[in-house]
Amino acid sequence: MEKPEQLIVDGKRLDGRAPEELRPIKIVAGALGRADGSAYIEMGNNKVIAAVYGPREMHPRHEAQPDFAVLRCRYTMAPFSVEERKRPGPDRRSIEISKVIREALQPALFLELYPRAVIDVFIEVLQADAGTRTAGINAAAVALADAGIPMRDLVSAVAVGKVDNTIVIDLMKAEDQWGTTDMPVAMMPRKKAITLLQMDGHFTEEEFKRALDLAMRGCEQIYEAQRRALKEKYAVGGTE
Amino acid sequence: MMEVVARVRRDYLLSLLSQDKRVDGRALNQFRDIKVERGVIKTANGSAKVQIGNTTVVVGVKLEKGEPFPDLPEHGILVVNAELLPLASPTFEPGPPTEDAIELARVVDRGIRESETIALDKLAITPGEEVWAVFVDIDVLDHDGNLIDACALATTTALWDVKPPEDDAWTLERFPVQKKPVAVTVAKINGKLLVDPSLEEEQVMDARLTITTVEDGSICAMQKGGPFYFTRDEVEKAYMLAKEKSAELRNLLG
Numbered sequence: 001m002e003k004p005e006q007l008i009v010d011g012k013r014l015d016g017r018a019p020e021e022l023r024p025i026k027i028v029a030g031a032l033g034r035a036d037g038s039a040y041i042e043m044g045n046n047k048v049i050a051a052v053y054g055p056r057e058m059h060p061r062h063e064a065q066p067d068f069a070v071l072r073c074r075y076t077m078a079p080f081s082v083e084e085r086k087r088p089g090p091d092r093r094s095i096e097i098s099k100v101i102r103e104a105l106q107p108a109l110f111l112e113l114y115p116r117a118v119i120d121v122f123i124e125v126l127q128a129d130a131g132t133r134t135a136g137i138n139a140a141a142v143a144l145a146d147a148g149i150p151m152r153d154l155v156s157a158v159a160v161g162k163v164d165n166t167i168v169i170d171l172m173k174a175e176d177q178w179g180t181t182d183m184p185v186a187m188m189p190r191k192k193a194i195t196l197l198q199m200d201g202h203f204t205e206e207e208f209k210r211a212l213d214l215a216m217r218g219c220e221q222i223y224e225a226q227r228r229a230l231k232e233k234y235a236v237g238g239t240e
Numbered sequence: 241m242m243e244v245v246a247r248v249r250r251d252y253l254l255s256l257l258s259q260d261k262r263v264d265g266r267a268l269n270q271f272r273d274i275k276v277e278r279g280v281i282k283t284a285n286g287s288a289k290v291q292i293g294n295t296t297v298v299v300g301v302k303l304e305k306g307e308p309f310p311d312l313p314e315h316g317i318l319v320v321n322a323e324l325l326p327l328a329s330p331t332f333e334p335g336p337p338t339e340d341a342i343e344l345a346r347v348v349d350r351g352i353r354e355s356e357t358i359a360l361d362k363l364a365i366t367p368g369e370e371v372w373a374v375f376v377d378i379d380v381l382d383h384d385g386n387l388i389d390a391c392a393l394a395t396t397t398a399l400w401d402v403k404p405p406e407d408d409a410w411t412l413e414r415f416p417v418q419k420k421p422v423a424v425t426v427a428k429i430n431g432k433l434l435v436d437p438s439l440e441e442e443q444v445m446d447a448r449l450t451i452t453t454v455e456d457g458s459i460c461a462m463q464k465g466g467p468f469y470f471t472r473d474e475v476e477k478a479y480m481l482a483k484e485k486s487a488e489l490r491n492l493l494g
Contacts, residue, residue: 092342099339099465103447106467183462193469197449199462200350205479208459212475 027229037147045129050139055117069114073102104196130176157186185215286402290394294384306373316363320349329383351452355460359416385439392423424482451482
């Protein structure tokens with residue numbers, strides 16, 4: 001795709017969205033048979049699946065911790081998930097993303113309840129259109145709840161950024177690629193606790209505050225979609 | 241391998257902090273002594289050594305000819321790598337880079353790249369075929385906490401130290417650096433925010449937020465790390481702290 005002259009025309013983005021509008025979101029809790037918990041998410045053209053195994057015995061044993069469970073996260077992208085085939089296996093980007101995802105989810109868990117155990121979270125990106133780490137967090141949070149693991153709250157995530165000098169939410173690929181700024185945010189909505197915050201690009205102080213507010217509002221909307229997905233699976237007698 | 245801190249030591253640290261005091265006597269918004277040296281490595285095009293307290297890092301910049309990326313055929317290349325050398329800490333082991341080393345390099349990389357510290361668009365030799373590649377290599381020699389700030393400061397210093405290579409393909413008068421990004425990491429411990437966490441403080445911290453700013457106070461990169469969270473209010477306070485401290489650190493660049 002060639003760079004378009006403008007990414008925002010008459011206040012509308014390339015896919016017709018308003019700056020503060022999320023892409024359509026679809027979440028299914030319990031998408032896999034073998035995993036202890038799982039979830040599938042679509043955020044726009046992103047398709048991401050997350051699975052949780054555990055709490056289970058830690059292997060290798062020497063990595064077990066005597067007074068809490070270890071949380072492990074592995075974010076990977078399918079070779080076919082991006083335009084040009086991606087070589088399978090972890091690269092530097094996915095290792096860093098796995099780390100920040102783990103640190104985004106960990107505040108929601110009571111790891112001290114499961115000494116010596118491990119909780120494994122696997123996230124596979126099947127189709128990517130920018131914002132895969134935030135989609136992955138949203139799916140993983142639902143998968144953790146689906147696994148029946150006690151949580152302080154779900155974790156909801158979305159990116160905000162600056163495109164054509166406009167603050168926008170939930171960037172798609174073209175905006176991520178040609179925009180000025182990208183800032184993924186995750187939070188536990190009930191406490192408004194920010195558990196992931198990364199940024200690259202350029203923000204003035206004022207833009208940063210506005211973008212952060214927008215991200216936090218977006219997370220609340222995603223939170224509702226996550227809760228709906230869990231209710232669809234678990235509510236007795238259908239959804240509310 | 242994980243660093244551990246004795247529970248009594250942890251309690252001591254936390255009880256001091258509850259009175260806004262730190263084990264080494266610093267104020268919450270105070271860095272340890274910082275030493276910046278430029279041009280410490282003659283075999284590199286640019287270099288710097290930074291010490292923050294007992295934390296010591298050396299950065300060397302090498303310029304080499306390379307192939308451009310297909311999507312940016314007229315731009316030079318920037319590659320940042322960090323080595324957590326086993327000589328720097330009993331917890332660092334030889335082998336492929338750990339996630340901490342990768343995160344460290346990528347956070348420093350984003351600060352440089354996103355602020356456009358290097359005018360990469362001036363580093364083409366034959367557009368589409370050959371460009372200058374800027375290799376920033378970070379050696380962590382002694383780990384006593386706050387590696388990100390030390391490495392970022394050393395990197396910016398080393399980039400401003402770069403002398404053009406003696407090569408006919410080099411046509412610019414000087415190495416095209418234009419910004420001075422500075423990273424400041426704010427640690428959160430028991431609800432208190434403090435700058436420049438020592439190793440001991442890192443071991444007990446709930447979370448950290450690194451904010452990289454340029455001269456006008458605008459932000460070019462951020463990274464939250466650690467197992468817990470920040471409130472919205474704490475994020476703003478961390479930004480104010482980072483902005484205040486980055487001006488101090490930038491003065492050391494000369």
